[in-house]
Amino acid sequence: MKYYPEIKLDIEKAAEFLELPPSRIAELIEKRKLQHNWDDFDNIYRFEGHAPHLEDGTVLIDHHGSFELIRGFPKIKRAMLLGPALKKSFSEIGSVAVEEKMNGYNVRVIDYNRKLIAFTRSGHICPYSTERVQNFLERDFFKEHADIIVYGEMAGPENPYVQKYVYDIESLDFFVFDMRYKTTGEALSVNRRRELAEQYGFNQVRLFGELGIGEAPEKITEIIRELGKKGHEGVVIKDPEMVLQPIKYTCSESNCADLNQAFRFYNETGRDYLFSRVVREGFQSYEWAESEDEFQKRCQRLGESILRPMKETIKTVQNGERISDSFQIRVRDKKVIYKFKSYLERLGLYVMFEMPERQGNEYVIKIRKINKSTNDKTLAMLEGQLWS
Ligand code: ATP
Ligand code: MG
Secondary structure, eight states: OOOOTTOOOOHHHHHHHHTSOHHHHHHHHHTTSEEEOOTTOTTEEEEOSOOTTSOTTOEEEEETTEEEEEOOOOOOEEOSSHHHHHHHHHTTSSEEEEEEEOOSEEEEEEEETTEEEEEETTSOBOHHHHHHHHHHSOHHHHHHTTTEEEEEEEESSSSSSOOOOTTOOSSOEEEEEEEEETTTOOBOOHHHHHHHHHHTTOOBOOEEEEEETTTHHHHHHHHHHHHHHTTOOEEEEEOTTSOSOOEEEEOHHHHHHHHHHHHHTTTTSOHHHHHHHHHHHHHHHHHTTOOHHHHHHHHHHHHHHHHHHHHHHHHHHHTTOOOEEEEEEEESSHHHHHHHHHHHHHTTOOEEEOOOEEETTEEEEEEEEEOHHHHHHHHHHHTTOOOO
């Protein structure tokens, strides 16, 4: 067997645990689809992209010969037309649980050597989320339920990924939306999960209730209209038993807020991201059988969310400034700042950290992410170069 110096994993044993041939594990390592997680842990590994039978971002922990799998969070498919999608996805069951879809970033938490660790969706250990989560979750839960992984949304303005002010959160907070068993990946029922979260004092995403399939499309439409007005994102519709796959549905306003943010940096955002958000508007407008007046408002909202930020970007670059994304984080331990910086750099981001500013027993650090590609492209256009 070939030797991979940077990986200490016992390939034979890992293969047995994952029920895969050792040659397959060796191949995953060779193709860099099974990698070391960074940071202080040299026995935590991460699957990059799709590994066989495993969700994206799955993590493998090697406890010196015995293994543990921390599965990635499964993708949630989207309803474009609420009525038909509910009928098709949930026809076998009588009712669905409707929970708020919060707009932050996905984090899963486990207890490891008497400390909580937070993984991002891609399976990286995020030093910032890891520090923060110690304040949000009671460790007792993990001692008493060592076989459960907690999944939740980190939301609020002070984070590097998605800054939202609409939740009345000053800095950052964690909202549980899922719990799964490590061994099988099986999810706890909505009620059981909510009960447990409540028992340990965890924040959770809002539950709008359990709705009969017949009434669900109309009731969810009402919920979506209300959430939209508040700038919230949308809902996730779940089988109360968590056997069938959940589906998501979102508000036009949140969709447009995404576009608004994305078009500021028009040259770095994936085209699928932009296109899918435009298509959603078409389907929602159709399903809601809007009046001409409502339709005009939607057109206005959509159009402005695309054009305004682009025009702003062009003006900014023309004025000799550089467009950038600014946000701040808050930490207790100064060491986390440097760990986090190197983490972002390893992810390939170009970031500038200002000097930490002391606030009480914490430090606040302002960070600027430079969007080089959009700056360069805009400058080139202003200098008369052709698009391609
Ligand atoms: P994109 O936004 O580009 O489609 P994404 O990976 O962020 O990609 P989402 O569309 O946001 O996927 O939908 C899934 C995500 O929604 C989950 O990963 C989770 O972080 C988040 N989420 C928020 N609230 C809930 C909830 N109540 N139940 C399940 N997931 C939730
Ligand atoms: Mg999201």
